[in-house]
Amino acid sequence: MMSWTEKYRPKTFNEMVGNKKAIKEIKKWIQAWKNGKPQHPLLLIGPPGTGKTTLAHIIGSHFSDKLELNASDKRSHDLLMNIIGEASTTKSLFNDNLKLIILDEVDGIHGNEDRGGVRAINKIIKESKHPIVLTANDPYSKKLQTIKPACKIITIRKAHPNSIVAFLKRICQKENIEADPKILRELAKRSHGDLRSAINDLEAMAKGEKKIGAELLEAGEKDVFPGLFDAIRAILKSKNIRHIKEAMQIDEDPQLLLEFTAENIPREYEKPHEIRKAYNHLSRADIFFGRATQTRDYIYWRYASEHIGVGVALSKDETYKKFTRYAGPGSFQFFGRTKTKRQIIDNLAEKISKKLHISKKVAITTFPYLKIILEDEKTAQEIRKYLELTNEEFKILKGKRKPSKIKKMEREDPPIKEKQTTLLQFK
Amino acid sequence: MEGPWVEKYRPRTLEDIVGQEHIISRLKRYVEQKSMPNLMFTGPAGVGKTTAALALAKEILGKNWKQNFLELNASDARGIDTVRTNIKNFCRLKPIGAPFRIIFLDEVDNMTRDAQHALRREMEMYTKTAAFILSCNYSSRIIEPLQSRCAIFRFLPLKGHQIKERLKYIAEEEKLDYEPTALDIIAYLSEGDLRKAINILQAAASLQEKITEDTIYEVVSRARPKDVRRMIKTALKGDFMDARNLLREIMILQGVSGEDMVDQIYQEVSRLAMEGSIEVETYIKFVDSIGEYDFRIREGANPRIQLEALLTTFLSK
Structure with missing residues (x-):
């Protein structure tokens, strides 16, 4: 089945979102070729999901044919020369038989596999008699250094949230989905101008649905910690170091960021080894926090941050194409919900620690024994007086009285002697 | 009083x-x-x-x-x-x-x-x-x-006979009715910790008129938090979120410290292995990660995060 990003990929310049000025330039460039005036190659530079590849294909539709290579192809020198070198130099007799050569994501060329790739591209640019369009994400990439001067550079900008909302709305209409405008706005905002990711999110959330309501979004998540959820989303959804680091530049306590990331790891990642790997990075991060506190040298925070961000991000095999509802740390909610009870327990531990000359920590370890000791009424009253316990504290320590049946069941679970039959398998 | x-x-x-x-x-x-x-x-x-x-x-x-x-x-x-x-x-x-x-x-x-x-x-x-x-x-x-x-x-951990002697003294003072072997069991289970030994003895005295070996086992079993066992089993089943919730409940609500948690996890994993619920090969791997995270807790800032990470090592593949 065709993904929505394919299904709704613009086929003409008019369908494109934003970038009116860039499109005007491009149209001029096409016209010049048609008029028999060869032009410098076009280099479209812009962030992911802004429509560079789509534009390249639309440009291609104005020529008689197109040849495309993208980052996933092996771009060794020879390969490039074979495919493009030949295609670009053998020019037919007629101007109207121009083939558009598309080189996608040229700043993605790297490593041994693509050895000589940049050199080859330069050669093609020099020798080609055909129009060429190149695309790239990173305007400052070293790989573009020698390519840029030979090209006409067109900057492609992120789409405005309103344009994204409009685009998503159109999709919903065509798919017969009734969508709460709030949710579309939220998706647009989250995408940070990346239309493709907005469409992916919408598809994950709405495919097969008749209606999508705002309750799908975590209530109020944006209001309490504005940048935090964006950072979490970048960490869990992206593998792009630059993107992650940018999203993490927020004014929040890094230990809070760790808690938020921890909370959402199992919400996003599904495979145990991914969860394990990600949590191992959090564990390492926590050790750096520990070192910072021990030595009061907060330089260690930056290593912790790298573990939380890049470490956790790289723990996934690949990005999950799904919509995940992120949540605030469950532990915090738990702290809030149990505040009164914890307060009582804390007071109780404090009292016992004073009376029995032990620390609160040790006091807590004696609770289970005290609980059993208190089952004897007479002893219970004596100890209650001795420890000067309030009604509430006494009740908490004593625990709920269990009917004798349950007690019996617990007795069936003696230590050491117990034999278990189930054998859990591990591979 | x-x-x-x-x-x-x-x-x-x-x-x-x-x-x-x-x-x-x-x-x-x-x-x-x-x-x-x-x-x-x-x-x-x-x-x-x-x-x-x-x-x-x-x-x-x-x-x-x-x-x-x-x-x-x-x-x-x-x-x-x-x-x-x-x-x-x-x-x-x-x-x-x-x-x-x-x-x-x-x-x-x-x-x-x-x-x-x-x-x-x-x-x-x-x-x-x-x-x-x-x-x-x-x-x-x-x-x-x-x-x-x-x-x-x-200070060294107390020897079994030293603990037993003290328990005997208390038992006489309190005029308890007990099987002598019960005191041996307490001395063994308390691992050199006299406070724990005395707590077990008093709990046993509260439960039954005559303290037998079974009384002691019951005390120890009931004092042992069930939640830790449940938490480990949940993780073994691969349900990380539920296991994590149990961990938070034990640590946050019951106030159990990180060190005590590691201790109890270690005990329970050992028990599960003895019962045959965990294969030996897996057991030794688990012990290694427990040891590793025990160490990390001492180095780190937040014991709960370390323990959550420890739980992920129990998830089956």
């Missing part, structure tokens, strides 16, 4: 302390000389560190010991500054009706290095008026300069 037996039967004099003979004889010398250096007591829980400090204070300071003795916990929730303020206020005053004053500071190994350095300065400032007794589980976590300013006493 009587306290729990752990308090009721706490030895009041150095003479009555169970075991640790080499330490006690030295402490008695301090009493004879009416002077003492700064001391550091290290050793596991329930082996007599606090009892020794209290008895020493009583004997060396005489009848006014209470006014001249300050007991503090270094891991006081109100922060180390409160602890230091208390020390300062206490030391500013001259000893009343005693040769000097004693400050007993428990769990010093939970102090940060900075706080330990500050403590060192305070110890120097008040050498004329006060003596310190520092107590900790691990002396390795105490900074060198603090260690070098103290006479160090290493």
